[in-house]
Amino acid sequence: MKKLLVLSMVLISSLTFAQFQEGLSVKPSARKTESSTFGLGKIEVDYGSPKKKGRKLFGELVPYGKIWRVGANKATSLEMNTSFYVGEQKISAGKYALFLIPEESGDWKLILNKNAEQWGAYGYDKELNVLETTVKAESVKEEVEALDIRFHELVDGKGRLQIVWGKTQVNLDMSVKLTEQFDAKFADIMNATPEADKWAAYAQSAEFLLNQEYKLAEALEYAITSANLMEALSDEAKAKLGYYRGYVNFTLARAYAANGDKENAKKMIMKVQEDNGEGTYYGYERNVPVVDALLKEVE
Structure with missing residues (x-):
């Protein structure tokens, strides 16, 4: 009888603890x-x-x-x-x-x-x-x-x-040292980026280096690569990237200017300005004075 009572208590105890649910106790x-x-x-x-x-x-x-x-x-x-x-x-x-x-x-x-x-x-x-x-x-x-x-x-x-x-x-x-982080992460990020999106990763990398005034020759290399990769996209794909066409071209203009190539910088800026329809980079009011200011710098 005593054994049965002990066994019953064990079974009840096991059942009770088994039914405890996460989130029902503080x-x-x-x-x-x-x-x-x-x-x-x-x-x-x-x-x-x-x-x-x-x-x-x-x-x-x-x-x-x-x-x-x-x-x-x-x-x-x-x-x-x-x-x-x-x-x-x-x-x-x-x-x-x-x-x-x-x-x-x-x-x-x-x-x-x-x-x-x-x-x-x-x-x-x-x-x-x-x-x-x-x-x-x-x-x-x-x-x-x-x-x-x-x-x-x-x-x-x-x-x-x-x-x-x-x-x-x-x-x-x-x-943290931002440039140190960039050097440590760049290769891994590029390797993990799908081919169809590499134009964006190269443009972002170029923009980062330009903002940090760091490795400006590499910034130009990445900006050119980004522009070439975007140009290789289908017309349909490029049409959907209206804003980013201007972003890539303006990043390339900045990279040319940072490396002392005023002529090519001017060409890219004018290309950005010409692409000024609704939903484009230059059509976005906030970007107009920035683009115009760089043109004045390289003229």
């Missing part, structure tokens, strides 16, 4: 992901987001002077698909565990560690650190109940990782 520490473009790359932060629930955070729940996983459960990770910089220190592309050491007064320490898959900070090994830097802990007016990590992409390859919980905020300033 997790004390939700797993969250923050992702963003960063220049020509991508950054992603994965973290467990515990709630304050009326507790005193720093100095009690999170002790001062000790390594903290910056969240709950599995260690918080930061992943970047190109190299990036913290100050002058270059960090290779990869996935890293992110830790903080809070302090009662003065700057905190932020750490990136090669072991991105560890649970909490229990397996933390200082020898695997790739970055140790100081960050300032600041007070915020509005209390944040659940730990929140955000990445803000700024201008010129700059970005800021923001960690806030309770009324405490920590910022990590980061940067």
Whole structure:
């Protein structure tokens, strides 16, 4: 009888747990992901987001002077698909565990560690650190109940990782070198681009180099290749690319001008101006002064 009772309880227990459904229970520490473009790359932060629930955070729940996983459960990770910089220190592309050491007064320490898959900070090994830097802990007016990590992409390859919980905020300033990213990614992007779309990839590459004033001879090479590839398209395909015809030709004009070839630049600008119907590059009001200004420069 006792055996039957135990067996029944096991069966009921198994049935009950088997019927639990994802999404029907509130997790004390939700797993969250923050992702963003960063220049020509991508950054992603994965973290467990515990709630304050009326507790005193720093100095009690999170002790001062000790390594903290910056969240709950599995260690918080930061992943970047190109190299990036913290100050002058270059960090290779990869996935890293992110830790903080809070302090009662003065700057905190932020750490990136090669072991991105560890649970909490229990397996933390200082020898695997790739970055140790100081960050300032600041007070915020509005209390944040659940730990929140955000990445803000700024201008010129700059970005800021923001960690806030309770009324405490920590910022990590980061940067990428756009030209370095371009050199690392160009070949892979071209190889992955379908032949029918390569005209666009070459035009975008030329435009990027021109905007960065970098490798101007290569910019001209890519712009010429783009124009030739577009010209090789069928008349039907070209007819559907009205706006982009002008974009490709104007990019080529810019590339000629940047390389000192004013005559060819002028020819391409006039070609853009002649193609001025509705839905064309030069027919778009915003582009008219830009095209006209370049013509004045090369005349």
